[in-house]
Amino acid sequence: MKSEPQVYSLEDLARAPGGTAAWDGVRNYQARNFIRDRMRPGDLAFFYHSSCAQPGIAGIMEIVSDPYPDPTAFDPADDHYDPKSVFGNPRWYAVDVRFQRALERPIHLARLKRCPELEAMPLLRRGNRLSVMPVTPAQWRHILELES
DNA sequence: GCCAACGTTGGC
DNA sequence: GCCAACGTTGGC
Numbered sequence A: 001m002k003s004e005p006q007v008y009s010l011e012d013l014a015r016a017p018g019g020t021a022a023w024d025g026v027r028n029y030q031a032r033n034f035i036r037d038r039m040r041p042g043d044l045a046f047f048y049h050s051s052c053a054q055p056g057i058a059g060i061m062e063i064v065s066d067p068y069p070d071p072t073a074f075d076p077a078d079d080h081y082d083p084k085s086v087f088g089n090p091r092w093y094a095v096d097v098r099f100q101r102a103l104e105r106p107i108h109l110a111r112l113k114r115c116p117e118l119e120a121m122p123l124l125r126r127g128n129r130l131s132v133m134p135v136t137p138a139q140w141r142h143i144l145e146l147e148s
Numbered sequence B, C: 001g002c003c004a005a006c007g008t009t010g011g012c
Helices: A010-015 A029-038 A109-113 A137-146
Strands: A020-023 A045-047 A055-061 A093-108
Touching: A010 A045, A010 A055, A010 A093, A029 A093, A045 A093, A055 A109, A093 A109
Parallel strands: none
Antiparallel strands: A020 A093, A045 A055, A055 A093
């Protein structure tokens, strides 16, 4: 799950009450589908820092809620307001996430790109812009091995 | 700041 | 349904 650290960083999540915050504001249908259809409490996710000097995986968080309609889509004062998302027929979904830990050191995009085992990851595909995407168990294990 | 890649919008 | 225009993402 990607976030621009200057907007919301892993450190921000760690400082949030209970280390928990809503992962909201996702406005891409494919990413929405991954949240709505594939995420369940207890799932783990990598927190990826994008659009910064050293983009890469910064830490690990846990999904701690079922998917639910994204309240920011209903709020006219919110940057992510979408008048086409209505109560009873919500267009966008969010989940609550809880900080688990920071990696001992970030695993940078440049490092990930050097792993043939990871080349199938959407993250590494040319022109990819998905902000939420699945990680296979094998990819997850391989990435964690890069930490040590 | 640049630009490639992609998604969305809207006219037709 | 097509497709050009536009806006956004995100690495560099």
